[in-house]
């Protein structure tokens with residue numbers, strides 16, 4: 001059967017499938033389908049434009065739309081949750097399981113859409129995301145830290161994982177001893193795989209990057225002694241402990257970059273952050289054993305450009321928030 005699956009479906013082990021949502025570029029943005037005793041759950045959805053692939057995946061695996069019990073966005077950023085409303089309109093029995101801070105945004109996506117439009121502009125929003133479909137409130141359930149569920153004999157658990165976003169939870173799957181990590185455990189593009197394995201980098205994107213919280217969340221994921229991590233960008237990585245060490249080190253390096261250049265104008269600072277982030281990541285890729293050819297021929301820059309841009313924005317927002325906080329506590333003190 002596996003040989004007949006469309007090429008955007010990657011069967012992993014233990015009834016877990018990675019589905020390439022097609023968002024932005026190939027092998028960039030995954031949604032997952034977990035299948036247990038003929039029942040199914042999606043983790044993340046990609047955008048509205050990903051929904052046909054997700055429905056096709058059900059069909060290819062011989063699952064009816066009525067077999068889907070849950071749609072579980074890891075957080076409500078649009079590359080993870082933009083398609084949840086449209087997807088659920090096609091899945092009559094599914095409930096959405098979402099972090100408590102994200103629930104209202106599924107029910108009324110107006111604020112989410114406006115916020116993203118402020119960053120990307122109306123034209124880009126239409127092209128990349130389309131109109132967000134609200135989910136009826138009675139089909140949305142908020143999760144809480146430590147919540148467990150016995151899903152047809154498969155034990156699942158949620159934990160609250162702030163640091164990338166305050167509306168982020170991660171899902172533990174006891175069957176495969178893996179976490180569905182959204183963006184909390186960083187990003188790993190398959191183009192950067194080497195003999196040393198996968199390369200994982202943290203994300204500091206806007207607007208809720210909080211390094212201390214992120215490091216704490218990564219520590220909690222590792223405490224469960226996982227065997228693998230299911231990243232949205234992109235797919236499963238093994239050896240979580242080694243990746244966690246790299247993530248913690250890179251978070252510190254990125255924070256140090258954020259603390260430089262404070263004397264520059266906003267635009268100069270943004271350019272300086274971008275240059276430093278690029279250098280930091282390329283240096284680490286070299287350390288990881290990436291073929292020099294992939295750096296000199298522009299492949300690495302091609303894959304990193306979007307993250308370098310967004311991480312520079314996120315660092316600036318975090319630094320400015322800190323400065324405001326220090327300023328207001330100094331005035332109060």
Ligand SMILES: [Zn+2]
Pocket residue numbers: 075077164165183
């Ligand atoms: Zn995100």
